[in-house]
Amino acid sequence: MFLIDVVGVRHVQGHQLELKFADGLCAEVDMDKVIKRYSGVFLPLKDDAYFAQVRVDPELGTITWPNGADVCPDVLYSFASGRPIVVNGERVLN
Template identity: 50%
Template sequence: MRSGSVAEITAVRIVEGRIVELTFADGSIRVVDLAPFLWGPVFEAIAVDDELFAQVAVDSELGTIGWPNGADLDPDVLHGDYEPAQTSEQLPK
């Protein structure tokens, strides 16, 4: 588990599209649409490639989910405890 983390993800399951069900170490389960978080260079391919997105897995070292290309997401944001610094909807058009 990450030092100082409020939330630790222990399981992930794809529901449909870019929506996942996340199980946390505190026993809570969240259904999260990851689409707004999948922007920027490291997430470009994950956002559009279903096969790559399907490779999402729990990274037990970091206590979050990640992909083989090294991309990961903040588990505290996914748990709903914090707002992300910025999402794709907040980018200038």
């Protein structure tokens, strides 16, 4: 796991976000790759205007939306950096 907080977010367009991490990494992430698999709390995010309401929650160290949806910062860092998440020696994401 990376354990690196998200410290900045900028909505680019559609479901594209520019993310800045505490270690200085700054990258654009296509959030469709992250959220398209899920429903429930993520359903409102399919609306571009709602999606654009993304903010950083410094207490959680990640991005959130008004309905409480958030994404694990390790998942975001994996997509932003291209580095896989490895658990017990097994690649589980990216």
